[in-house]
Amino acid sequence: MLQEESDLSLIIAQIVQKLKGSNLYSQLERQAWASLQRPEIKLESLKEDIKEFFKISGWEKKLQNAVYSELSVFPLPSHPAAPPEHLKEPLVYMRKAQGSWEKRILKSLNSMCTELSIPLARKRPVGEQKELLNKWNEMGTDEPDLSLFRPVYAPKDFLEVLINLRNPNYENGDSLSFRTHLGLIQVPLKVKDIPELKECFVELGLNIGQLGIDDSTQVPPELFENEHVRIGQKVLAQQDSAAAQQYIRQGSPTALRAELWALILNISSQPEDVLYYEQLKTNVIQHDLLVDSLIYKDVKLTASNDDYYFVFEDYLYQVLLCFSRDTSVLSHFAFNSASPPKSYIRGKLGLEEYAVFYPPNGKIAPLCFLYHEPSKLYQIFREMYVRFFFRLHSISSHPSGIVSLCLLFETLLQTYLPQLFYHLREIGAQPLRISFKWMVRAFSGYLATDQLLLLWDRILGYNSLEILAVLAAAVFAFRAVNLMEVTSLAAAEAVLADLSTLKVMPLLQIFLFATVT
Amino acid sequence: MSRVLVPCHVKGSVALQVGDVRTSQGRPGVLVIDVTFPSVAPFELQEITFKNYYTAFLSIRVRQYTSAHTPAKWVTCLRDYCLMPDPHSEEGAQEYVSLFKYQMLCDMARVSELRLILRQPSPLWLSFTVEELQIYQQGPKSPSVTFPKWLSHPVPCEQPALLREGLPDPSRVSSEVQQMWALTEMIRASHTSARIGRFDVDGCYDLNLLSYT
Numbered sequence: 001m002l003q004e005e006s007d008l009s010l011i012i013a014q015i016v017q018k019l020k021g022s023n024l025y026s027q028l029e030r031q032a033w034a035s036l037q038r039p040e041i042k043l044e045s046l047k048e049d050i051k052e053f054f055k056i057s058g059w060e061k062k063l064q065n066a067v068y069s070e071l072s073v074f075p076l077p078s079h080p081a082a083p084p085e086h087l088k089e090p091l092v093y094m095r096k097a098q099g100s101w102e103k104r105i106l107k108s109l110n111s112m113c114t115e116l117s118i119p120l121a122r123k124r125p126v127g128e129q130k131e132l133l134n135k136w137n138e139m140g141t142d143e144p145d146l147s148l149f150r151p152v153y154a155p156k157d158f159l160e161v162l163i164n165l166r167n168p169n170y171e172n173g174d175s176l177s178f179r180t181h182l183g184l185i186q187v188p189l190k191v192k193d194i195p196e197l198k199e200c201f202v203e204l205g206l207n208i209g210q211l212g213i214d215d216s217t218q219v220p221p222e223l224f225e226n227e228h229v230r231i232g233q234k235v236l237a238q239q240d241s242a243a244a245q246q247y248i249r250q251g252s253p254t255a256l257r258a259e260l261w262a263l264i265l266n267i268s269s270q271p272e273d274v275l276y277y278e279q280l281k282t283n284v285i286q287h288d289l290l291v292d293s294l295i296y297k298d299v300k301l302t303a304s305n306d307d308y309y310f311v312f313e314d315y316l317y318q319v320l321l322c323f324s325r326d327t328s329v330l331s332h333f334a335f336n337s338a339s340p341p342k343s344y345i346r347g348k349l350g351l352e353e354y355a356v357f358y359p360p361n362g363k364i365a366p367l368c369f370l371y372h373e374p375s376k377l378y379q380i381f382r383e384m385y386v387r388f389f390f391r392l393h394s395i396s397s398h399p400s401g402i403v404s405l406c407l408l409f410e411t412l413l414q415t416y417l418p419q420l421f422y423h424l425r426e427i428g429a430q431p432l433r434i435s436f437k438w439m440v441r442a443f444s445g446y447l448a449t450d451q452l453l454l455l456w457d458r459i460l461g462y463n464s465l466e467i468l469a470v471l472a473a474a475v476f477a478f479r480a481v482n483l484m485e486v487t488s489l490a491a492a493e494a495v496l497a498d499l500s501t502l503k504v505m506p507l508l509q510i511f512l513f514a515t516v517t
Numbered sequence: 518m519s520r521v522l523v524p525c526h527v528k529g530s531v532a533l534q535v536g537d538v539r540t541s542q543g544r545p546g547v548l549v550i551d552v553t554f555p556s557v558a559p560f561e562l563q564e565i566t567f568k569n570y571y572t573a574f575l576s577i578r579v580r581q582y583t584s585a586h587t588p589a590k591w592v593t594c595l596r597d598y599c600l601m602p603d604p605h606s607e608e609g610a611q612e613y614v615s616l617f618k619y620q621m622l623c624d625m626a627r628v629s630e631l632r633l634i635l636r637q638p639s640p641l642w643l644s645f646t647v648e649e650l651q652i653y654q655q656g657p658k659s660p661s662v663t664f665p666k667w668l669s670h671p672v673p674c675e676q677p678a679l680l681r682e683g684l685p686d687p688s689r690v691s692s693e694v695q696q697m698w699a700l701t702e703m704i705r706a707s708h709t710s711a712r713i714g715r716f717d718v719d720g721c722y723d724l725n726l727l728s729y730t
Contacts, residue, residue: 079614081613081651169571170643188641
């Protein structure tokens with residue numbers, strides 16, 4: 001009991017410390033000062049009267065949402081003896097692997113710098129600044145020469161690093177025994193099995209209404225859809241983050257989705273936020289980074305060729321270039337196993353402000369369907385990256401980290417589709433080699449957009465990426481009959497090449513709740 | 518509560534195994550670590566802190582003096598405390614752990630020796646132990662706060678000047694002053710951990726290479 005109380009007060013102290021620097025704190029202060037004019041606030045019971053005022057005016061709800069969002073994002077305080085690296089990642093060998101992976105990327109960037117004789121960062125001359133400002137909204141029309149730039153790494157390279165991850169204290173014997181992992185991932189992380197997943201994703205059950213299943217044209221809307229939309233509007237009127245997160249587990253109506261996501265991620269459109277975005281935009285215009293060219297090349301290659309997302313090319317440039325200069329992203333490095341790269345400015349140590357990540361443009365594009373205002377789009381993307389998507393690009397033992405997702409996928413397939421797994425392994429088509437690219441991009445670019453948004457609803461609702469691994473296994477289960485007949489990796493990839501016709505929710509429901517085990 | 522580190526001597530771990538250690542195939546699943554306190558008199562144990570390394574279950578026995586005349590006896594104070602919920606997977610394998618007095622089965626007065634019994638039933642791990650072991654006893658009570666001089670030795674009150682209107686109610690005034698003092702204290706004490714957001718040094722952001730360290 002004693003321990004729980006001291007843990008609780010430690011958590012409270014941490015959250016208070018974090019919120020003190022936020023916008024909400026100064027707003028609450030201003031409101032409190034303004035409320036002193038009101039007649040019902042008396043000096044002797046100042047504290048209680050102001051608290052009552054906050055409750056009535058809705059400010060307490062905003063504070064509740066902020067606290068809830070902090071609890072969801074930041075990990076629990078750790079043991080006092082634990083060093084900060086331990087908070088990032090408790091397992092030493094994973095920290096080392098992440099460190100060497102980062103070094104590899106840095107070496108690649110540095111060598112590109114020296115080969116092409118381009119500085120990593122430089123201040124733009126005034127003429128160039130003016131030019132960029134003029135064509136800020138149409139950067140997609142530019143056609144600079146990017147042939148010399150090559151991508152820093154591809155998902156395949158990252159997968160190879162994950163496959164070679166080994167725990168030095170683990171029995172990695174050569175002989176096949178009960179302890180050998182049949183899949184590609186060889187680290188013994190704890191992953192959930194289907195009974196545990198059923199418990200975790202209970203709202204996806206067969207007897208509970210879902211958007212993505214129970215809103216199809218054959219089902220009369222009075223059965224589920226109308227009521228669900230009504231509840232959604234009520235949740236938005238109450239402005240309660242926790243209720244919204246619970247509600248969205250059954251899917252979000254298209255009309256309410258943009259607001260619901262903003263509520264869950266606790267994003268408000270204050271003038272300060274627009275100003276912050278403008279400040280980032282100024283940084284982009286004033287300084288030119290090497291990464292900009294890499295981002296540019298990557299967006300050109302992927303988004304402009306995509307049937308759904310080419311219209312958003314200009315938005316993608318704006319958001320990504322600003323993101324690479326956002327220092328607030330650094331605060332999440334405290335609990336991410338990655339570290340921001342450093343560099344020296346005129347002999348003094350300066351922090352390189354861009355995380356060396358795989359350009360996440362694939363994850364911005366679907367957001368463009370929901371948000372049209374650049375600063376709001378930027379905030380939503382940044383919040384989603386900092387909460388979820390960064391875990392797909394770094395090596396860690398977190399249950400939503402890419403290593404755990406890969407292991408979860410392989411374990412589910414082995415346990416519930418053993419024949420398929422064995423067959424694919426025999427023909428040299430390890431299933432993870434096909435599904436890795438889906439999971440690392442959170443299925444963006446592979447599913448139809450409305451299905452993707454339904455999937456991301458659940459990611460927000462359950463605050464975890466495990467559903468990506470479950471969906472990957474469900475896709476394999478769905479195409480099992482065709483896969484059993486293939487005889488090579490290329491043929492297996494061909495069977496699974498086109499996912500754009502798949503309906504996500506029925507697949508998940510069948511795999512979790514309706515498969516005979 | 519303050520705590521004081523007790524200097525201890527941790528003996529090397531001894532594996533308990535049935536049969537001949539050299540010829541048997543398997544690895545030992547039980548290790549015993551003895552901890553002695555050579556220069557310290559029997560003390561009251563407050564806290565044990567360590568870093569786990571793939572140990573699944575921990576039992577602790579203490580040798581304590583119950584009274585002045587009887588010899589010291591071994592008592593089990595912790596039985597099969599679970600450090601890894603699933604011995605075959607990595608959960609909890611490298612965590613920092615603290616064990617407190619209130620979690621123990623017996624009282625921890627007059628402890629002279631400690632014995633840690635580590636168990637790891639899973640054959641998957643090559644070795645297991647606990648590291649960075651630290652034992653704490655109760656520290657002295659926190660030093661008393663010294664009051665400012667004017668609070669403990671109030672100035673003898675002078676004759677108050679005559680007021681035109683009636684005196685305000687003293688209890689009301691004192692409660693208001695108390696509230697305001699509390700508010701000013703809070704404002705003074707608050708500091709934040711938010712970042713400012715500048716990344717350039719003196720307006721310059723010319724970088725040439727990333728550093729590897």
